[in-house]
Amino acid sequence: MKDFTLLSLSTPTQSKFIKPQRIHYLLDKEEYLWDMYHSFDSVAILLYSKEKHSLLLLRHLRPCAFLRDKRGIIYELCAGLVDKEGKSIEQIAQEEVLEECGYSIPIQKLQKINTFYSNIGLSTSKQTLFFASISQEEKISEGGGERDENFELFWLPCLEITQFLQDETIEKTSSLAYMLEWFLRTKNETNI
Structure with a gap:
């Protein structure tokens, strides 16, 4: 992972x-102000390899998280902004x-x-x-994202999901936690 140094805020x-x-705005005829920001919607994808019986995650250095705990390492899903006109989510x-993980998968x-x-307290984004299931034959590049992104690919063995979820020293996004819980509830070897 690349070295991170905070220069200014x-x-x-x-x-x-x-x-x-x-x-x-008005609420029952009383005036209020609310500061917020408009940002792009996003997509996030939980990737499963049956060959490895593992989930592919990103171990990402996030500057915002660095301000909070001086490590800034967050585990998250493969994700991106919905900022390309004319393309479906x-x-x-x-x-x-493909860009982040190096797998070329069919959209189906x-x-x-x-x-x-x-x-929701600060943003309009969804x-x-x-x-998606992935296989080694779909791996066509190393991935790695764009130049300004700083992450490593991380394989989470399915047998370690519960321990990973419960470990509060492992910083993770809420969408990752949701998808791991979803995976535990709905997926097993017979229905993947």
């Missing part, structure tokens, strides 16, 4: 990812699996699980969650 005037806004999810393998608001 400032308020952006423009961003290609978020747009700060203030909502001015399934096409974007398929591209993210993507099983949509659910869609949620991802940070995240759509998918599941």
Whole structure:
């Protein structure tokens, strides 16, 4: 993983990812203000390898998390922003699996699980969650994401999912926790 050093913290005037806004509204004829930001929706994909009997996750250095605990390492799903015009969320999810993890999977393998608001107190964005099985014959590159991303691929053996979920020293996203619980509830060797 690349070395991370915090240089400064400032308020952006423009961003290609978020747009700060203030909502001015009435509630029972009383005025209120609410600060929020508009951001892109996203997709996230839980990937399962029957050959390895493991789930493929990302061990990601996130600068925001670094500000909180000085490690900044978060375990998360393969994911990406819905920021490509003319493409379905399934096409974007398929591209993210290739870009980040190096697997070229047919779009039909993507099983949509659910869609949620991802940070309702601050943002308008929603995240759509998918599941897909992958195989070694679909591996066509090392993955690794874009230049400004900093993550490693991490194989989580299925036998260790419960321990991984319960270990609070392992920082993880809520969407990852949800999908791991979903996997434990709905998948086993006979229905994958």
